[in-house]
Amino acid sequence: xxxxxxxxxxxxxxxxxxxxxxxxxxxxxxxxxxxxxxxxxxxxxxxxxxxxxxxxxxxxxxxxxxxxxxxxxxxxxxxxxxxxxxxxxxxxxxxxxxxxxxxxxxxxxxxxxxxxxxxxxxxxxxxxxxxxxxxxxxxxxxxxxxxxxxxxxxxxxxxxxxxxxxxxxxxxxxxxxxxxxxxxxxxxxxxxxxxxxxxxxxxxxxxxxxxxxxxxxxxxxxxxxxxxxxxxxxxxxxxxxxxxxxxxxxxxxxxxxxxxxxxxxxxxxxxxxxxxxxxxxxxxxxxxxxxxxxxxxxxxxxxxxxxxxxxxxxxxxxxxxxxxxxxxxxxxxxxxxxxxxxxxxxxxxxxxxxxxxxxxxxxxxxxxxxxxxxxxxxxxxxxxxxxxxxxxxxxxxxxxxxxxxxxxxxxxxxxxxxxxxxxxxxxxxxxxxxxxxxxxxxxxxxxxxxxxxxxxxxxxxxxxxxxxxxxxxxxxxxxxxxxxxxxxxxxxxxxxxxxxxxxxxxxxxxxxxxxxxxxxxxxxxxxxxxxxxxxxxxxxxxxxxxxxxxx
Amino acid sequence: xxxxxxxxxxxxxxxxxxxxxxxxxxxxxxxxxxxxxxxxxxxxxxxxxxxxxxxxxxxxxxxxxxxxxxxxxxxxxxxxxxxxxxxxxxxxxxxxxxxxxxxxxxxxxxxxxxxxxxxxxxxxxxxxxxxxxxxxxxxxxxxxxxxxxxxxxxxxxxxxxxxxxxxxx
Numbered sequence: 001x002x003x004x005x006x007x008x009x010x011x012x013x014x015x016x017x018x019x020x021x022x023x024x025x026x027x028x029x030x031x032x033x034x035x036x037x038x039x040x041x042x043x044x045x046x047x048x049x050x051x052x053x054x055x056x057x058x059x060x061x062x063x064x065x066x067x068x069x070x071x072x073x074x075x076x077x078x079x080x081x082x083x084x085x086x087x088x089x090x091x092x093x094x095x096x097x098x099x100x101x102x103x104x105x106x107x108x109x110x111x112x113x114x115x116x117x118x119x120x121x122x123x124x125x126x127x128x129x130x131x132x133x134x135x136x137x138x139x140x141x142x143x144x145x146x147x148x149x150x151x152x153x154x155x156x157x158x159x160x161x162x163x164x165x166x167x168x169x170x171x172x173x174x175x176x177x178x179x180x181x182x183x184x185x186x187x188x189x190x191x192x193x194x195x196x197x198x199x200x201x202x203x204x205x206x207x208x209x210x211x212x213x214x215x216x217x218x219x220x221x222x223x224x225x226x227x228x229x230x231x232x233x234x235x236x237x238x239x240x241x242x243x244x245x246x247x248x249x250x251x252x253x254x255x256x257x258x259x260x261x262x263x264x265x266x267x268x269x270x271x272x273x274x275x276x277x278x279x280x281x282x283x284x285x286x287x288x289x290x291x292x293x294x295x296x297x298x299x300x301x302x303x304x305x306x307x308x309x310x311x312x313x314x315x316x317x318x319x320x321x322x323x324x325x326x327x328x329x330x331x332x333x334x335x336x337x338x339x340x341x342x343x344x345x346x347x348x349x350x351x352x353x354x355x356x357x358x359x360x361x362x363x364x365x366x367x368x369x370x371x372x373x374x375x376x377x378x379x380x381x382x383x384x385x386x387x388x389x390x391x392x393x394x395x396x397x398x399x400x401x402x403x404x405x406x407x408x409x410x411x412x413x414x415x416x417x418x419x420x421x422x423x424x425x426x427x428x429x430x431x432x433x434x435x436x437x438x439x440x441x442x443x444x445x446x447x448x449x450x451x452x453x454x455x456x457x458x459x460x461x462x463x464x465x466x467x468x469x470x471x472x473x474x475x476x477x478x479x480x481x482x483x484x485x486x487x488x489x490x491x492x493x494x495x496x497x498x499x500x501x502x503x504x505x506x507x508x509x510x511x512x513x514x515x516x517x518x519x520x521x522x523x524x525x526x527x528x529x530x531x532x533x534x535x536x537x538x539x540x541x542x543x544x545x546x547x548x549x550x551x
Numbered sequence: 552x553x554x555x556x557x558x559x560x561x562x563x564x565x566x567x568x569x570x571x572x573x574x575x576x577x578x579x580x581x582x583x584x585x586x587x588x589x590x591x592x593x594x595x596x597x598x599x600x601x602x603x604x605x606x607x608x609x610x611x612x613x614x615x616x617x618x619x620x621x622x623x624x625x626x627x628x629x630x631x632x633x634x635x636x637x638x639x640x641x642x643x644x645x646x647x648x649x650x651x652x653x654x655x656x657x658x659x660x661x662x663x664x665x666x667x668x669x670x671x672x673x674x675x676x677x678x679x680x681x682x683x684x685x686x687x688x689x690x691x692x693x694x695x696x697x698x699x700x701x702x703x704x705x706x707x708x709x710x711x712x713x714x715x716x717x718x719x720x
Contacts, residue, residue, distance in 0.1 A: 007694050007706045014692045021687075022662065030684070035660050038632060121632065151696040151707065157669030158641050161634030238638050239611065273646070279698065281707035288710065 001064055001370065002147050002292045004112045011154070012109045015116055019043050020102035027099070042122060042160070044090075044115030045101055049422045054093045054101055055118040056108060057125040060132065060146035060170075061089040063371040065360040070111045072356035078104050083356070085341060085349045087375045087413055087464060088167070089127045090118055094420055116154055121162045123153035123234070127169045129177045130374035133293060134336045134382035136328040139189045140197050142172035144290045145226065148281065152227050159234045163241035164249035166234070167206075170199075179375060179491035181205050181214045182467055184251045185233060190220060198222045203233060203263065204255030205495075207461035212252040213495045215260040217267065223286065225271075228279045232271035236263065296368040296383055301333025305387045318393055320442055321404035326389065333386055337367075339379040339396060340403040340411065344436040347429050348414045349377035358399050366392050376413055378406065409451040409518070410436040413464050417457030417474065418481075424457035426474025426481035427507075431455055434511050448518060451531045454489070467491035469532045470517060471498040472510060483510035487517065487543060488535050501540055502548050513547050520546045553679040557668040557689065558701070563623045563652050565602055574598040581625050584609055587617045595620055602651075607635040611642035618647040626672070628657030640671035644700040664688035669699040 180186030205214030367381035417428030454468030465471030471486035489498025577599035661684035
């Protein structure tokens with residue numbers, strides 16, 4: 001993992017001192033709320049429905065056990081004993097006091113964490129594959145490049161007051177688990193014929209009220225050119241992105257209006273002018289950062305473990321957990337293990353302070369003291385020996401963290417919705433809870449197979465409904481909560497926009513509708529055909545008929 | 552109003568040229584950039600020193616024709632969140648090698664002092680009661696992750712210089 005040096009510590013501490021001063025000046029009235037707002041947002045502090053909400057960055061989703069214990073401590077000491085892991089590899093605390101937020105940030109700074117640029121019209125936390133460095137299907141670990149971007153984008157003198165928020169995601173694997181095509185900038189790590197590492201560069205993706213899938217600007221950008229290229233991309237956007245209408249201010253609108261060819265032409269023209277001035281870091285710096293992400297010292301073990309097979313043979317829950325929640329590691333004999341934060345009937349992404357402490361302990365015992373956070377709102381132990389799985393699973397299961405549903409229908413992404421959020425039109429969490437209760441049957445879930453449901457409580461799309469195999473969008477219809485059903489979206493390498501199936505439903509009707517859609521799939525699927533593939537083959541009509549036909 | 556001096560430059564004392572007005576012989580004036588581009592021969596001949604008042608909506612390449620003739624630039628922020636002003640200053644320094652004073656006017660706030668300095672601004676006009684806050688904000692950060700056109704070297708480069716290695720250890 002990356003470790004701060006004296007420079008990083010000094011900068012983050014300076015930021016805490018600055019924020020403490022800003023809070024003091026707001027409390028004395030020296031700063032108006034209008035002036036304070038963008039400053040607090042750039043430190044992740046929102047004003048929500050009931051209280052302030054603090055969003056803390058988990059850069060590229062990587063945490064140490066020490067950091068996880070600190071997150072548990074913050075939940076216990078400053079909040080109501082829980083935190084909420086988000087779709088952008090952040091954790092949100094829903095009940096901090098304004099006057100205590102500088103203390104929280106200082107505690108976080110002590111363990112090399114921060115809330116810098118987790119909100120506001122600036123470059124946000126860079127996200128990546130939760131299995132980075134711990135998956136067999138990877139070209140290279142993307143995290144050193146994410147850390148390079150984190151540093152370059154922090155307190156950027158030119159790009160801290162952009163037209164709108166700006167999100168960058170990077171994946172090192174062919175299977176895209178970071179939804180890079182749904183980001184303002186997406187980067188896909190590639191290796192060229194000469195064995196050199198670089199990136200495919202995509203721009204202009206985004207959700208919100210105008211969902212757009214990012215377009216490729218460049219097939220291969222060498223590592224040494226990464227930051228100067230990003231700088232050119234941001235400069236053209238900062239200068240020409242719309243500022244007259246916040247709903248048209250994201251880069252996706254600029255790229256659509258200009259055309260990706262023209263945007264690329266302008267970026268490349270600017271890049272040619274700046275690529276030789278020292279924006280990019282020296283090779284020694286890339287090497288320094290890479291050294292922190294060296295593979296952990298794992299002794300190769302056998303993948304055949306009799307104890308694991310025996311338990312799986314007699315315990316269907318463990319067998320399911322093994323099938324769904326563990327994935328192939330780079331090193332034989334190891335897996336990455338997903339800890340589901342989606343217990344049936346629970347709140348997607350929430351974890352209590354005790355659960356966070358337990359995960360920290362388990363990381364120390366079984367996973368090189370390392371933890372990951374996924375954009376699907378789960379936690380991951382990235383480096384677990386197969387032989388340790390029975391012991392690990394028993395402890396997770398006892399703490400309510402053993403739900404074997406990773407990637408299945410009940411592994412739902414949901415935004416906080418009207419239970420917390422001041423932008424929401426409807427609640428999201430109760431819909432997720434009702435669906436997971438309705439489908440609380442492991443055999444049925446296993447039969448249905450991979451199916452991603454994503455729920456947003458308003459058009460801002462924090463719950464990624466545009467990218468759901470089944471998407472649910474809450475809208476306000478004459479003062480009542482109404483839920484639209486969308487089908488066929490994908491956030492993966494085969495990214496697609498989900499399409500609205502028909503008229504919306506009330507909170508009970510939407511759950512029935514999901515069940516009917518699943519029933520159509522089960523009836524129509526071909527051998528081994530997953531839900532998304534079946535939908536793409538069948539088209540919407542057969543689903544429409546089943547859902548609306550009887551009315 | 553107070554003038555906050557970010558770089559220690561000798562600030563220019565100018566008069567904004569009123570609409571339709573002609574500059575006095577040898578006068579130091581600031582003129583909206585559109586006016587400078589349209590009709591400038593007389594103006595440059597008469598005035599002693601000319602600066603451009605640049606709105607944030609100005610495309611940077613429109614400055615190419617006049618940048619060699621002006622002595623200072625005044626970038627007008629309509630709102631402190633309008634970050635185009637930062638890119639304009641960067642463009643003046645980087646694309647045109649402009650060495651004169653760049654001043655920020657409009658509702659910029661003390662917490663932007665270092666962003667302004669690092670983007671290439673020399674001075675800021677602000678309300679007098681905010682002078683101290685601006686000056687305090689200038690001292691806030693000990694180092695930066697970016698190199699800039701004012702000569703600041705990024706932490707990434709400092710780390711690998713002899714001086715930086717002493718500090719980092």
